[in-house]
Amino acid sequence: EAEVAQSPRYKITEKSQAVAFWCDPISGHATLYWYRQILGQGPELLVQFQDESVVDDSQLPKDRFSAERLKGVDSTLKIQPAELGDSAMYLCASSLKGQRGSTEAFFGQGTRLTVV
Amino acid sequence: DAKTTQPTSMDCAEGRAANLPCNHSTISGNEYVYWYRQIHSQGPQYIIHGLKNNETNEMASLIITEDRKSSTLILPHATLRDTAVYYCIVRVPNNAGNMLTFGGGTRLMVKP
Numbered sequence: 001e002a003e004v005a006q007s008p009r010y011k012i013t014e015k016s017q018a019v020a021f022w023c024d025p026i027s028g029h030a031t032l033y034w035y036r037q038i039l040g041q042g043p044e045l046l047v048q049f050q051d052e053s054v055v056d057d058s059q060l061p062k063d064r065f066s067a068e069r070l071k072g073v074d075s076t077l078k079i080q081p082a083e084l085g086d087s088a089m090y091l092c093a094s095s096l097k098g099q100r101g102s103t104e105a106f107f108g109q110g111t112r113l114t115v116v
Numbered sequence: 117d118a119k120t121t122q123p124t125s126m127d128c129a130e131g132r133a134a135n136l137p138c139n140h141s142t143i144s145g146n147e148y149v150y151w152y153r154q155i156h157s158q159g160p161q162y163i164i165h166g167l168k169n170n171e172t173n174e175m176a177s178l179i180i181t182e183d184r185k186s187s188t189l190i191l192p193h194a195t196l197r198d199t200a201v202y203y204c205i206v207r208v209p210n211n212a213g214n215m216l217t218f219g220g221g222t223r224l225m226v227k228p
Contacts, residue, residue, distance in 0.1 A: 033215070042218030042219055091160070093160075105162065106162070107159030109159055
């Protein structure tokens with residue numbers, strides 16, 4: 001069964017350092033999402049891509065976070081510099097370009113980031 | 117997207133049906149009801165969705181009230197592996213994709 005691949009699975013970094021996460025969506029999925037999930041809370045959308053274009057990054061802290069999906073396939077999320085409050089699970093998801101409400105999103109296993 | 121209200125936590129005995137409620141009193145006519153669950157340390161997993169008719173698949177059943185202001189996810193024979201956080205989400209897909217807005221969810225504990 002096709003899966004959304006994410007790496008690394010776990011990352012520990014010191015504050016003020018740069019960190020990057022990678023996501024490979026399910027083949028053929030045009031829509032890709034990055035979510036952040038703080039422990040005990042539901043996931044929050046950071047950025048949404050349609051092919052290589054950003055369609056929603058209103059919740060992305062652009063002073064330190066960046067995301068790209070250059071060829072419309074895999075994607076990288078970067079944090080520079082990392083802060084203690086960035087410790088969280090970073091989830092990637094993908095979906096087919098939507099029919100009206102009919103297309104579910106598939107999530108990867110996530111990257112658990114700990115900033116020390 | 118309409119706001120949803122779910123109980124914070126629920127318990128269920130193994131082998132019994134788990135009925136998870138969700139209130140979405142401000143749902144609009146073109147919004148669907150989606151259910152996802154998240155097992156500890158994993159990404160969310162799609163379960164089922166519906167618009168107005170009841171739906172059933174191999175994982176669960178979704179019962180939507182006639183006025184669409186609430187719904188219930190039913191796991192007919194809960195197992196220990198169904199212990200997870202269950203999220204009810206109502207949304208209308210935007211033009212470019214299918215953004216999901218998660219609330220706090222219901223933490224379901226299935227007990228032996």
